[in-house]
Amino acid sequence: MNRFIGFLKKEFYHIFRDKRSLVILFGMPVAQVLLFGFVITNEIKNVKIAILDNSKDYITKELTDKLISTDYFILDKNLKSANEIEGIFKAGHVKEVIIFESNFAKNLEKESKANMQIITDATDPNTANLLVNYTSAIVMDYVNSINNNYKLPLQINTETRMFYNPELASVFMFVPGIMAMILMLISAIMTSITITREKETGTMEILLVSPLKPAQIIIGKVTPYVILSFVNAVIIILLGMFVFKMPVQGNIALLLFENVLFILLALSLGILISTMRNDQQSAMMISMFALLLPTILLSGFIFPIENMPWILQLFAQLMPPKWFIIIIKNIMLKGTSFAFVWKETLILAGFTVFFLALSIKKFKVRLE
């Protein structure tokens, strides 16, 4: 026990005396959560629009008011003719133009039908799509509200995005993904670096010649990172809760348990990498390429797995972060209990045991 505490102390000295690892350990997670949370969003806010109102009646007024009273749109300019549209898009800051036909209110009253046109700057197709969806949703909402007065047939809106509070949806999607990514990166990269560093400096040989058993060396080296990664997981959850107002519906203890399991999984991957490499540089490169890219691309973090070709879907099943993200989303957003995530948990546990067994075997082989 004395030996073990001495070993831990030494590891903490390494970590706290190395500014680079401190930054990776604590700066990176916070920066990434904030960056991803604020930058990668699927929602729109304060988009500048222009309106060409050929009718100027009370309905187009009301509609315009309704549109710009939301947080989504800001009225940049009232256009006088259709000729101006091209120019205003080219100037760049206006992303959407709305055109009301003449006699808009009259047409609506007489024929219960009126036309408006939404033109968007589709150089950024995602934003354009969102703008159209938001605008038509607001219009439909308005139409529904006046339907009652005019006894017009109800129109059916197939666009349902608005009703799910899109403002928050994207952050909710990203927090579990970022959590998976950061825990994977920190735990795997840091462990593979710390072990290969001892190989580089030659101290690993001394440790192996000493009475310490290989398992003791590995446990001693990774325990500090289990503790620090756990602290990180808690920081990320807190940031999610308080900065992004992400709810935690489920059991906190269960959530933390799943985090620990995932950290162990990532650490075992880090150990595995360090048994295959002898220098910090290549261990870091492998951790980045073998772990970071699949975590981002194939875990369902950003790109939905269902839309991938079947071969990639198959690969995605082999990505531990995918299962972790499912678990976290279930616990945080849906408040599900262990009964609903035990399968995924079992898969994570299986991965962990597999990687640990493999790395212990590899580590021993290196000794021979």
Next chain:
Amino acid sequence: MKNEEKVISVKNLVKKFADFTANDNLTFDVYKGEIFGFLGANGAGKTTAIRILCGLSSPTSGELNVAGFDVYKQTEKIKQNIGYMSQKFSLYEDLTVYENIKFYAGIYGLSNAQIKFKANELINKLGLQEVQNKLINSLPLGWKQKLAFSIAIIHNPKIVFLDEPTGGVDPITRRQFWELIYQAAESGITVFVTTHYMDEAEYCDRISIMVDGKIEALDTPDNLIKKYKANNMDEVFLKLARKN
């Protein structure tokens, strides 16, 4: 020969890597308290042999006994009884002198009281009082080397293995380093040292010279110089190496 008690006994050691034979049928004994030099050019198989004796690598065949224990079956017992210092002398650069001593003494299972006593003794002996709380990376190479050696024997091992311990330092520091080796040998620690500096060879009680994985000669430096009608170890070595 100071003592007839064998602390290392090697019979027909063979180590093969695929189709390359690094150690070809080595047989030798090392006696308690002697300084045994293991000489050879780079790639002659010195490091391979030392790694096998330390339990870092396993032999292909042969009978090996280190500190009274069998290399195949009693590796754990051997580890408790040996010290090891490699070419990279292996201190933690980002730990202080005192922390390094404490850490290594700790992994050999010394008690806190023992660690404190040993650490102070060592710091006083090497005259490191001024720098005991400084990081290793601020020390000159020669100091690091002496410290690394002292740490390698902090648990009073029966044998200490030194793999080219004096690489890259000036002759004066090397001389000082050998003072430490003599002191250790006098206190009963057997010293097994590899080197390719021939002047160092003459400091050893006995030396073995390896050429291409085989031991070509094994005797005291004086006897070897007489036998090969040479003026110094350098000439002995050249004659042996040219023979092949």
